[in-house]
Amino acid sequence: MTRARQMRRHARKMRRHGLQPMIVINNDDQLPDLAAVLIARALWRYRSELAPFYAGSALAVGGTVLHLTRPEWWPYLLSTAMAAAWTLAVLGGRFGLTVRRERLYAATVAMSGGTWLAAATALGIGYGPLPQCLLAGTVVLAVPWWAHRRRRAKVRVDRQIAAWPEIAHSIGLPGSRPQSAGVDVWGWRARFALARGQTIQDVTAKVPAIESALGTFRGAVRVYPTRDDKANRFELRVLDTDPHADAIPWQGPSVAFISEPIDLGPFEDASNARVLLLRRHGLIGGVAGSGKSGGINVLMGNLTACRDVVIWAIDLKRGMELQPWASCIDRLATTPEQACVLLRDAVAVLEARAETLAARGRRVWEPSPDMPALVVIIDEYAELAEDAPESASDTDSIARRGRAVAVTLIAATQRPTQKAMGKGAVRSQMDVRVSFRVRERKDIDLILGQGMLAAGWHAHTLNAPGKFLLSAPEHDTPRRGRAYLLTDERVANAAQQHADLRPRLDEVSRTAIEEAQAGIGMRTNEHPDKVTSVPNVAEAKGPEAILWDLLNSAPDEGTPVSLLMTATGMSRPWIYQRLRDLAEADRVTQVSRGRWRAVTEHAQ
Structure with a gap:
C-alpha cells in the first residue's frame, strides 16, 4: 500500500470520529509518486x-x-496493409462490423496506418513530412472514433461496470460482480456472477432499483438466465432506446408448411420470435387495445400461406375480426350454434384420423397437401364458453387428443378466467402462450402459467399495442417482442394471394364430417328392438334398389361410399340419408369409416 493511500485512510478515520484531519507530507519525494499514479x-x-x-x-x-x-x-508491410484494408471493407461483418460505414472507417485506418509504417520503415521516422503526417492523420482519423455512437456507449458501459460494486451494495445485491460486457444494436448487455445464496429471482425483484441506479428510463432493464443456465449467473440487458417504439410492418409469410416455425415479430435483440405450431395448441391473451387482433392477423398471414393446412375459425363477433380472411378459411362459424357444429365435426375428424392411423400401424399424422393439418382458431374464447357451454367437452377433447392427428386448437381471449378455460383443463394443454398487455397481474399466471409473474413475466408492463411475451418450449425466458403490423390493405392482399394455395381436407376427414352431420356413427346395439318403418327397398326400382343390391352383396370389409355414389348416380348426402334410415332399421352396418354392408342372418 502506498503512502498516499495510507494517509487517505487515516483522514477518513479521523472524520468518522469528528476530528479534522491535517495531512502533513514530510517527504517531498511522495509528490512525484502521487502525480504519476494519478x-x-x-x-x-x-x-x-x-x-x-x-x-x-x-x-x-x-x-x-x-x-x-x-x-x-x-x-511486405505495404502489402499487408492493403490486404487488411480489403478484408475489413469486404468481410468486416464477420468481425462484428455490421454497419457499412464502420467497415469503411476500419479499412481507411488500416490502409493509412500501414502505408505510414511502410514509409517510416524504409525512410526513417524523421524523414521529411512523416512526423507531421502522423500527427495530422491521428487527429483527423480520431474524429470519427470520438463521434462514434458505439464507442461512446462502450465508454459509458465500462464506467457503469466499474461502478457496479457500489451499485450492487446500494440495491441489495452485495457480492455480485461483472464478468463481461458488450454493446449491441439497441443498448448493452453484461454477464454477472452472483454471491453465494443469491438467485436470479432476487435480481428480477430488484429491476426497478437497478434502473434507478443506472439512470435508465423505466422498463429499460431486462434480466435473463445465462446460456449455460447456471443458478449463480445472470445476464443484464439495458436498452438505450426502445426498439419497439414504432410499429414494424409485416414483410410477408415466413413459412410455406406447418412443420416450419412461424415468425410472429422481432425480439428486442433483433432476433425473430419464431414458434412451431405443429402438434401444439396455443393460447393468446390480452386486453382490448393490446394488439391481440394484430397478433392473430400475423398468425393468419402465415397459416394461410401453408400449403398443408386447412383453417377452421370461430368468430363470435359475427365475423368482424376474421371475415377479411374468409377466402382462405375453409369454415367460419359466427354464431354459438355454428361453433358447436364446427367443434363437433373437428372431434369427428380427429377420431377418424386416429382410427386410420391405428389401422395403418402409425402413431402420428404427417401433414401434406393431400393430408393437411387442421387448425381451429377461436377468437374470444370466453364468449364461446358463456354462450355455448356445451362446446366445452369438444374443445377439451381436441386439446387432449388433437396433437398426434394434427388437429390444432388456438384460442384467443380478452378474459382468461378459470371458468372460460374449463377450470384449467384446456389451458393446461396449451404449449404455446402469447400474452399481450393485461390489466391485472393475476391474468399473467392465467395466460402464461402458474408462477410466471413471480418469475419475471411482467405482461402488465407492456406499454404499446403489439408488444407481447412468448412462452413456448423453445422460449422459456421473458423476452419482449412486438408483433408485425398488417394493415387492412395488407390483409386483403394476402388473403387474395393465398386463396389459391388452400388445400382440401383429406377423404378420411371429409367422410367423418359427412357421417357426423348425417347422424351416423359406428353401429351399436343400444336399441336392438327398435325397428323403423323402411320401404321395401328390395322391391323398389331405381337408385334405392341398386343401393340395396350393392350393400347386400358387399364383402366382409364392406362397400365404400364412393362406389355407392358411382353406382347409384346419387349425391353423397342422399347416400348417407338412406344409410341412416337403414341403420336405424337394423338393416345395414358400418364396417369401418366410409364402408358399409347389409346385415346378414349370420351377423344378426
Whole structure:
C-alpha cells in the first residue's frame, strides 16, 4: 500500500470520529509518486478516448524499430496493409462490423496506418513530412472514433461496470460482480456472477432499483438466465432506446408448411420470435387495445400461406375480426350454434384420423397437401364458453387428443378466467402462450402459467399495442417482442394471394364430417328392438334398389361410399340419408369409416 493511500485512510478515520484531519507530507519525494499514479489512472480510465493517440504512438515506435532493424520489410508491410484494408471493407461483418460505414472507417485506418509504417520503415521516422503526417492523420482519423455512437456507449458501459460494486451494495445485491460486457444494436448487455445464496429471482425483484441506479428510463432493464443456465449467473440487458417504439410492418409469410416455425415479430435483440405450431395448441391473451387482433392477423398471414393446412375459425363477433380472411378459411362459424357444429365435426375428424392411423400401424399424422393439418382458431374464447357451454367437452377433447392427428386448437381471449378455460383443463394443454398487455397481474399466471409473474413475466408492463411475451418450449425466458403490423390493405392482399394455395381436407376427414352431420356413427346395439318403418327397398326400382343390391352383396370389409355414389348416380348426402334410415332399421352396418354392408342372418 502506498503512502498516499495510507494517509487517505487515516483522514477518513479521523472524520468518522469528528476530528479534522491535517495531512502533513514530510517527504517531498511522495509528490512525484502521487502525480504519476494519478496520471496513470487517468490514462487508463480514458483509454478509449485516447486510443487514437495510443495507436499513433505505437506506429512511431514500430516505425523506428523496423527502420533500424529491418528496413527491407517495407514492401511486405505495404502489402499487408492493403490486404487488411480489403478484408475489413469486404468481410468486416464477420468481425462484428455490421454497419457499412464502420467497415469503411476500419479499412481507411488500416490502409493509412500501414502505408505510414511502410514509409517510416524504409525512410526513417524523421524523414521529411512523416512526423507531421502522423500527427495530422491521428487527429483527423480520431474524429470519427470520438463521434462514434458505439464507442461512446462502450465508454459509458465500462464506467457503469466499474461502478457496479457500489451499485450492487446500494440495491441489495452485495457480492455480485461483472464478468463481461458488450454493446449491441439497441443498448448493452453484461454477464454477472452472483454471491453465494443469491438467485436470479432476487435480481428480477430488484429491476426497478437497478434502473434507478443506472439512470435508465423505466422498463429499460431486462434480466435473463445465462446460456449455460447456471443458478449463480445472470445476464443484464439495458436498452438505450426502445426498439419497439414504432410499429414494424409485416414483410410477408415466413413459412410455406406447418412443420416450419412461424415468425410472429422481432425480439428486442433483433432476433425473430419464431414458434412451431405443429402438434401444439396455443393460447393468446390480452386486453382490448393490446394488439391481440394484430397478433392473430400475423398468425393468419402465415397459416394461410401453408400449403398443408386447412383453417377452421370461430368468430363470435359475427365475423368482424376474421371475415377479411374468409377466402382462405375453409369454415367460419359466427354464431354459438355454428361453433358447436364446427367443434363437433373437428372431434369427428380427429377420431377418424386416429382410427386410420391405428389401422395403418402409425402413431402420428404427417401433414401434406393431400393430408393437411387442421387448425381451429377461436377468437374470444370466453364468449364461446358463456354462450355455448356445451362446446366445452369438444374443445377439451381436441386439446387432449388433437396433437398426434394434427388437429390444432388456438384460442384467443380478452378474459382468461378459470371458468372460460374449463377450470384449467384446456389451458393446461396449451404449449404455446402469447400474452399481450393485461390489466391485472393475476391474468399473467392465467395466460402464461402458474408462477410466471413471480418469475419475471411482467405482461402488465407492456406499454404499446403489439408488444407481447412468448412462452413456448423453445422460449422459456421473458423476452419482449412486438408483433408485425398488417394493415387492412395488407390483409386483403394476402388473403387474395393465398386463396389459391388452400388445400382440401383429406377423404378420411371429409367422410367423418359427412357421417357426423348425417347422424351416423359406428353401429351399436343400444336399441336392438327398435325397428323403423323402411320401404321395401328390395322391391323398389331405381337408385334405392341398386343401393340395396350393392350393400347386400358387399364383402366382409364392406362397400365404400364412393362406389355407392358411382353406382347409384346419387349425391353423397342422399347416400348417407338412406344409410341412416337403414341403420336405424337394423338393416345395414358400418364396417369401418366410409364402408358399409347389409346385415346378414349370420351377423344378426
